[in-house]
Every structure is written in C-alpha cells, then in structure tokens.
Amino acid sequence: MTSAGPAAATRPHNRKQLIVEAAGQVFSERGYHAASMEEIAAGVGISAAALYRHFPNKYALFAEAANVMVDRLVAALDDAPPDAALRDVLAAIIRVTVSHRASGGLYRWEARYLEREDRRRLRTKFGQLVDRVTEMVGREFPLPEQGLRAAAALGAIGSVTMHHTSIAQRRIEDLLLESALRVAATDPGSAAGSASLVELPAQPVPRTRRAEILAAAIPLFARDGFANVTNAQIAEAVGLAPSAIYRHYPGKVDILVAACLQAAGLLAQAVDRSLQRAAGPREAVVALAAAYVAYSFEHNALTSVAEAEVAGLPPDLQRPVILAQREHIAVWEQQLRLARPELDPRQARLLVHAGFGVVVEAGRALRWQDAPGHRDAVTALVIGALG
Template sequence: MTDTYGLVPAPVCPSDPVTAGPAAATRPHNRKQLIVEAAGQVFSERGYHAASMEEIAARVGISAAALYRHFPNKYALFAECADVMVDRLVAALPPHAGLEDTLAALIHVTVAHRSAGGLYRWEARYLDHEDRRLLRGKFEHVVDQVSSSVRRELGEKGDRLRAVAALGAIGSITMHHTSIAQRKIEDLLLASAMKVAAADPGAAAGSAVLVELPVQPVPRTRRAEILAAAVPLFARDGFANVTNGQIAQAVGLAPSAIYRHYPGKVDILVAACLQAAGLLAQAVDRSLHRSADPREAVVALTAAYVAYSFEHNALNSVAEAEIRGLPADLRRPLILAQREHIAVWEQQLRQARPDLDARQARLLVHAGFGVVVEAGRALRWQDTPGNRDTVTALVTGALTI
C-alpha cells in the first residue's frame, strides 16, 4: 500500500572490529544505524536501481569497503532500510489510544524521518517475495490498528479504506520537499488525516462531478505501438527490470528494431512520462472550464485527477515511480510539468481556503495525491463509478474544504 512512512531507529549494532590507531577511537558505535539512515535517503531520492553503494558510503563519510563490512550487497541494505522504516511505524503505535492520538504518533515519526520515508511507496516492489510479505504484514498491523480506531469512533462503514486513505495523506509528506515548520506540518497533516478518516465513502455515490478525460491516443505508428507495449511492462516489473527484448517481443519486432524508433530504453520512459503529463494537463483544463466558484473548481480538479488515476493507472504509475531514476537533463522538463500542475491546484485551493498560505496549500494538495494512491491500491484500481466517487470524497476530505 501507498506506501509511505518513516520508522523507529534501527537497533545500534556493534562497531567494526577495533583496529589500532587514532581512527579507531573516532569510529562511531552506531555506524550501521547511520548507514541505514543515509541509505534510506538515497534510495528515496534516487530509487533503488539508480542508487549506488558508493554514493551511500560517501553520504556516511566512509569508504565502500567499510560499507560492505556491514552489508554484503545493495539488496541487503535496501531490505534493511524498508524493514526499519515500517518498524518505526509499528513502534510508534500508542497502546489503547484514540484515533487522534494514534494518527498524531504516526505523523510525528513520519515527519521526523521524512527524507527516507518515501522508499516504501514505489521502491518496495523490488523486494523479493518473502521480504515483501514480511513488510506487508507489518504494515497491515498499522492499518489494522488505525482501522480499529476509525471503527470505534467514526463507524464501521468503509473503516479500513478510510484508515488506508488517512495513512496515504500522512505518508505524502515523504514524497515532496515543501518546507514548513515541523509543528505546523504535523498539525496540517493531523487535520487532513482526521477529515479523511471521518469521510463517508458511501455518501458520494452517484454525485460525482462530470469528468471529460482526454482519450489516450490509439497507437497508429510503430513508435506509438512500442510505447503502448512498454508502459504496462514498466508498470508491472519496473523500468530497470524490463529489457528491450521484452518490449520488442510484445510488439512483434526484433530487439534491434527498437533502436530505429527510440535511441534507448530510457527514451521510451521519457515518452511515457511526457504522455502522462500531457493527458493530465488536458484533464485539468477541461475540469476547470466548467467551474463556477473556487470550491467547485477544487472538487472538479479532484474528480478529474481521480478519474485520470483510475483510467490511466499504468501510465500514471510509471510516470510517478520512475521519474526519479531519469538523468537530470531528461528529468528537468518533467519536473517543471509537475510543478505547473501543482501550481494550478495550489491556486484553486487557496481561493477556496483563503486561510492557507502557498506552502500549506501545497502540502494539502500532496496529501490529496497520497490519498488517491493508497485508496486506489486498496481498491485494486477497479475502475467503477462508485470507486471514483468514493476516492473523490476521501480526497476532498484530505484537502479539508
């Protein structure tokens, strides 16, 4: 699930074997913990495949050889980071607490480990089956406790979905860099998560705003066919795990024929991200065209984004998950497109809620996006009018309009 949260400090492990000389006297006893913290940040920033052991070692201020004395390979370090992250959430759960106190505790630890907490949302798919199963079990424990609190205090209907969505709002803070004082972040996230938990998913049935989504282009050229075949493969297996041979096979081409249309696999990914940005921009423009007032505009934006996320789920997932692994020069125009999209939301939300400043509005917009990811996954992205209505209601709760 979407995935998202920061955790308890890893247990302090014994330092490296003591060696003679002054260096041994300054070697920190919690080096393994420092490595895990630094690695979580690098994996969150760059993605599993783009991160390197050398970069992680440099972040800690040690050599790669010293890093390998603690972890035999990158995967072992990655698995440890993911495990520590969820352990922090489990450890933060207060026993016998009410919903507000439970959410506040989870928010506090997530914000404290914000820079490393984004690892779970997209990168956990690279864990092997057993490690993924163990991680999911721990996260389910967190969901169960939040769901129980929602059920006791706010009613049974949709309690688990509301719990997952509230956690999505909280975890969103790990996916962006908006800078606000920590206390203010925690207050905003708590208000947002409580509104999500209190939303009635059934109340929106049949009341969704009419959404006109742009139609994904029908592939009429070989280049377009390659792109259409690559996107579901990237979404299912991750960009780094898909080969040109697999893409070529899906289109009925020889692997070498791919290069006549795209210089490399990364160019296919860039084309997918650009297509996603274009479709989303069109959906936003259409949604705002009919809006009569600021609140209506925010609801229309929300409905359009939810519909887009369901209808173009594979394309959107690829664009969200893989952009961080792109080279900087290829990533830049895509980041600019993302920022323009956020700016539209920010402007509309501030008109509907004049009490918010720009950073506060941006934080809540990201909280809404986090709800879409988590609730969508919980619903297995089954694209029905009812599911769209439900997620739209949860997102408007996160925006606290």
C-alpha cells in the same frame, strides 16, 4: 597493550543505523538501481569497503532500509495504550514519518524491487498497521468503508515523504494531522455523482509503430520496474526484433520520458476540461479531485510509471517532466487557496500532496478496481484531505 587508535576511538556505536538512514535517503531520491554503495558510504563519511563490513551487498542494505520506516511506525502503535484516541495515534505516526521524511518514501515505489519473500514480509507489516488504524477509525467514526478511510488517512500522512515542500516541522505535523483526521471522518458516499464532473481525454490509440512501442512498454514498466525491463521484452510485445526499437527511440530511457510526458499531457487535458465547468473555487477543487481520481483509475499503469520512475531519469531528461508536474500542482494550489484563503502557498501545496497520497493508498486498497462508486468514494476522501 596496544591502542585501538584514534579512528576506532571515534567510531560511532550506531554506525549501522547511520548507514541504513543514509541508504534510505539515497534509495528514495535516486531509486534502487541508480543508487550506488559508494554514494551511500560517502553520505556516512566512510569508504565503500567499510560499508561492506556491515552489509554484504546493495540488496541486503536495500531490504534493511525498506523495513526501517514500517518497523518504526509499528513501534509507535505498540507504544500507544489500547484505549488511545485516534488523534494521539495518528500524531505519533506523523512524528515518525516527518522525522524520517527523507528516507520514508522508499517503500512507496521502490519496494517493487524487493524479492518476493521480503516484499510479502513488508506488506504483512503494513497490513498490521492499517488493521490497527482501521479499528480505531471505526471506533471513533462509525461510517462505511473503515479500512478504506484508514488507508487513505495513512496515505495523506505518507505523502510528505514524496515531496520537498519546506515548512516548519510542527506546522507540517499539525496540517497532516488535521488532514488525516478529516479523511478518517469522511463519509465515502458524500461525493456521489462527482464522476459526472469529469470528461477524460480518450485513451491514445497507437497508430504508429512508435506509439505501439510506448503502449507496450508502459504496462511492463509498471509491473516490473523500468530497470528490470529489457528492450527485447518490449520488442517481443510489439512483434519486433530488439534492434528495431532503436529506429524509433534512441534508448529505453527515451521510452520512459515519452511515457512521463504522455501522462502529464493527458492529466493536463483532464484538468482543463473539468475546470471549465466549475462555477466557483470550491467547485473547482471538487472538479480537480474528481478529475485526478478518474485519471488515476483510467490510466493506472501510466500514472504509476510516471510517478515511480521520474527520479531515476538523467537530469536533462527529467527537467521537462518535473516542470509539467509543477505546473499541475500550481493549478491545484491556486484553486485551493481561493477556496481556503487562510492557507499560504506552502500549506496549500502540502495539502495538495496529501490529496495525492490519499488517491495512491485508497486506490491500492481498492486494487484499482474501477467498480461503480469507487471513483466517487476516493474523490470524497481527497476532498476531506484538502479540508
């Protein structure tokens, strides 16, 4: 009888699970196209060849990783008794989300790279999750827009996967739970008229060829993902030969950087104009929420590109975009702490991101239709998340 050898003796039984966990984290942090099988294998401490024994290619591993979080969330709901309180169910969802925070952001933006059938399957699972939470929200808080409030509450929870603010896990869970419950209990009509607080900067009019290229590229990036869009597609949208793009931008990535910086600039202008009207800290927080919601509806394609693609930028090009984002969050943090002095900076930052998560998921639930009242409803839910 031959021995399997020391390597086989120490091989973990859950290696496939470890691979999926490592892959989720790499895909979340680097993006699908920037991630490599070698990088994922290194995170598990194995060779790329060993990785291919479990998954035939990067896409198969990506599809598996994309489903892990939602499967865990569905399992947490399945374990809850039929008469479980909303607080207990949300707490279970939060524990799963926070425990897998590093890889949980994968579905938020990267799922666009799933093939159609895999994307449909993932959406079905999330739809079941939202439906279950909607039922509980309606039972405990019989107010209008139960589905919208449920999606927004889950957005507040999921926001923790999109940033790196460091707080003790128990404190994160407590803050997210109270934020999500406030969202679930918020009447979407409670911020009626908040849109009047906002004066958005005008949509930039492309007056140069460079600006025309940028305006054409943004909706393509938003629809198909930056990596899937070619310079030829952008050139065709503008009526140029592909080679003409290089007279205005050194490469496609430079168009993406310009889009991200344009997003940051427009948002900064909206915030400055809104805060000028605020009479006090609470009014300032409401004005910030209304401005961010209005901006997200008005510039949805630009916003999704800036938020989804920044992680894939080279570090030197990423730096000014990250700095602009941090400056924006610092404004929120300062105003929220003036309105809620009991919060420390990290707690305030966590809640600010929860508010951003509400906008993303509530906006998606409304299909970003800029109908009367939608901006006010989402603003009310953001204010609820912030407490």
